[in-house]
Amino acid sequence: MQERQRGRPDGIGQKATSRWQGPLGYSLEIAIEAVERVEPNRLKGIASGDLRGSGSWDLTAADGWTTVCFRWDVSPTRPWMVVLVPVARPLFVKGHDHVMEGGAEGLAGHLGCEIRGFTSESG
Secondary structure (H helix, E strand, O other): OEEEEOOOOOOOOOEEEEEEEOOOOOEEEEEEEEEEEEOOOEEEEEEEEOEEEEEEEEEEEEOOEEEEEEEEEEEEOOHHHHHHHHHHHHHHHHHHHHHHHHHHHHHHHHHOOOOOOOOOOOO
């Protein structure tokens, strides 16, 4: 993730881009802008680039663990992906889940913590 715009002191307006390489041989470049923050447990962002839509991160602490629930409501913007969505959706979902699990592992490593469980409700 590379920060492109700093945003306000509370993080609203911060923009960052990232490039994701999936297991199916294509990559996506996505920009996310923070648009809502409720301390200490909610962040919402707007996505643009190869995907367009929104995402929210909800954090819940209990029993010494923090559960992170990431909801992602996006659509592809690349014409070839838009055309293939009706028939290739299962492959896109599988690629998405692979990338998200890798992202969770990378974040856990960055934070110096472990993942107790990873689930995806894509589909």
